[in-house]
Amino acid sequence: xxxxxxxxxxxxxxxxxxxxxxxxxxxxxxxxxxVCNRPGAMVISRASALGVxxxxxxxxxLRSPDTILPxxxxxxxxxxxxAGFLQIxxxxxxxxxxxxxxxxxxxxxxxxxxxxMYGRHVHEAVxxxxxxxxxxxxxxxxxRYDEGAIVFQTSIPVSPEDTxxxxxxxxxxxxxxxxxxxxxxxxxxxxxxx
Ligand code: GAR
Numbered sequence: 591x592x593x594x595x596x597x598x599x600x601x602x603x604x605x606x607x608x609x610x611x612x613x614x615x616x617x618x619x620x621x622x623x624x625v626c627n628r629p630g631a632m633v634i635s636r637a638s639a640l641g642v643x644x645x646x647x648x649x650x651x652l653r654s655p656d657t658i659l660p661x662x663x664x665x666x667x668x669x670x671x672x673a674g675f676l677q678i679x680x681x682x683x684x685x686x687x688x689x690x691x692x693x694x695x696x697x698x699x700x701x702x703x704x705x706x707m708y709g710r711h712v713h714e715a716v717x718x719x720x721x722x723x724x725x726x727x728x729x730x731x732x733x734r735y736d737e738g739a740i741v742f743q744t745s746i747p748v749s750p751e752d753t754x755x756x757x758x759x760x761x762x763x764x765x766x767x768x769x770x771x772x773x774x775x776x777x778x779x780x781x782x783x784x
Contacts, residue, residue, distance in 0.1 A: 591668045591782040592622035593773075596675040599709070601633025603673035603694060603765055608640050610770035617774050618782075623665040627652060627677050655682050668782050671773060672731060676708055681733040686784065691731040692776060694769050696761045698743055699727040703736030713754040713761065724748050724757060726764050728772045742772045 595604045601624075608621045624637040624644045637644045643665070651657045659682075662670075672679070672693040684691060695703055697712050702724075707715065716724045725745035730738035746760055 591619050591777055591780070592666045593619060593669045593671055593777070594623040594625055594662060594665065594667045595621055595637075595671045595673050596625045596627075596679070597631070597633040597673045598626065598628050598676040599631050599633060599674050601631065601636040601674070602762060603769060604633050605636045605640065606766050607671060607673065607770050607773065608637065608642055611774075612640075614774075617778075619774060619777060623662070623667060625661075627675070633674075649677065652677060653680050658683065659686070666783070668784060669777050669780070670731075673769070674709065678733060678735065679731055684731060684733050689730065690777075690780060690784075692728055692741065692773060693731045693736075693738070694765055695727045695729065695736055696724075696758075696765070697727065698723070698725045698745055699729065699736055699740065703727075705735050707736070710754055710758060713757040716748060716757060717752060717754050721748055724761065726761060726768065728769060728776075741776055742768065744768060 597604045611617055611619045621642055624642055626634050626646050629646050634644050645661055669690040670687055702712050702715050723745045725743055727740055728742040729740045732738040
């Protein structure tokens with residue numbers, strides 16, 4: 591199955607997913623395209639350095655079926671992974687790729703989710719709340735932020751000494767360990783093509 595990663599920023603998850611599937615040909619999954627909505631984002635150079643094609647799309651491109659669908663079809667994309675992608679995915683994409691779009695969120699949804707809750711903002715809110723645990727959530731994607739059926743969660747304790755930075759580092763490590771494997775296990779159950 592060929593998959594596209596949608597990402598907006600740093601791209602550490604995108605790079606990890608690309609490397610994971612390259613090293614495991616038996617999984618039958620290839621990252622064939624990275625779609626980025628922010629020109630200059632680090633994910634673009636990470637993907638390019640690994641030889642993965644990158645398409646930079648504007649917000650208008652993303653909302654245009656005549657632009658996005660031919661792009662995805664041109665690369666034979668059968669599933670989409672959101673890895674730090676900060677725009678809403680329009681309903682014509684969620685409908686066409688029903689059950690084939692996964693997102694990772696750096697908290698235990700439904701806590702600390704929704705609009706504006708991304709990256710460091712999530713960890714700041716977790717620490718400010720005094721929560722004793724946090725974690726990661728992999729979930730199916732709908733046209734609303736951070737909703738959709740949960741596929742996987744795992745947690746870590748948060749201590750009073752933690753800062754948003756220490757929590758973020760441990761969350762990134764959880765993402766690195768679990769996200770590619772959860773992608774593989776979820777997509778394995780689906781036919782390769784739409
Ligand atoms: C990741 O921690 C991901 O869970 C989070 O953004 C970070 C992206 O890091 N996503 C969200 O907050 C989505 N609401 P990366 O660009 O280094 O992969």
